[in-house]
Amino acid sequence: MVKKVKLRIVFLLALVLSIVLSVLLILKSLEKDVVFFLSPTDIKNLEEIETKKIRVGGMVKKKSISINSDKINFIVTDFKNEINVSYSGSVPNLFSENKGVVAEGFLQDRNYLKAVKILAKHDENYMPPEVKEALGDK
């Protein structure tokens, strides 16, 4: 009886270990696809410019948003590198400068992404407006 319990423990350990290992290996090799977006630094370090649709994420640089006719241009930064993004269409409500953004589109070159979709990324801070005001614009 006791021997059977031991065997079952060994079986479970082997099962879990093998699955954990294979999941780890799969996730590791797919790292490029598991990440939802690349940072501007990742784009800089790309060996060659992707022609597929990609996503670039980071912060919208302060005072970089310019809107002319139906086009909106802005700069996405990760505070190390930057990339210009242009987009025509409506942006989500939370899109604003100094806030997170994910732009999906096609790279024209290392510094310019033509976006076909803009997603706003919000951070993990939640507070009422009065508190935000009291904290100042940090």
Added chain:
Amino acid sequence: MLNFFSLSKVFEISTKSSKYVFVLFIIVLTIGLTEALFLSPEDYKQSHSVRIMYVHVPAAWMALGIFSIIAFLSISTFVFKNKNFFLISKSLAPSGFIFNIIALVTGSIWGKPTWGTWWAWDARITSMLILALFYFMYLLSWRIINNQNNAIKISSLIAIVGAINIPIIKFSVNWWNTLHQGPSLKIMSDSTIHSSMLIPLGIMTAAFALFSLLIFLMKFNTEMIRIKNKGLDRL
């Protein structure tokens, strides 16, 4: 353990307590919803859409918590052939599954006004979908396997294998770039949710936990009636 109680004794306790749990659930839910929908402040950035958090986050916690319990009990069931736990884990699964679906649906409803999309194949969201599939497989395994001993074994294995996904869900937002934001509540540092929003979140979590308990007791009773009707006077 439960062997101390006879089946009828356990049945009596769980039937009685489910009434009290129901009353308590209604009270806590009323307080929680009033706090969450009316009394709590709006967010500086998301304004009123932040209120979806009070359903989304507790539901996700419940889904994760219940699956962890099921997996833990399943290890004991599988290794030590403990005959007391499989009914508990079987009865826990439906509410966990429902909360998982609620978390996915409310997340989608929340995502549209804030992120600008209903769905994204981001690591957190996808791993949560995988958890829902594991819940589904777990529930189905009880349905499609007629032999009880086999059903116990296979469902336990599904729960144990599915538990590997739990840390992946938890840390997905730290390991990879995701559209989903990082954790607001951390063990080692202060929460990044303002206290006026943390209180309704806590009350709603308590309400959801009570609801899980209620559904669990009802399901557990049903299972025991089923055993009684089979004429087996033991668990």
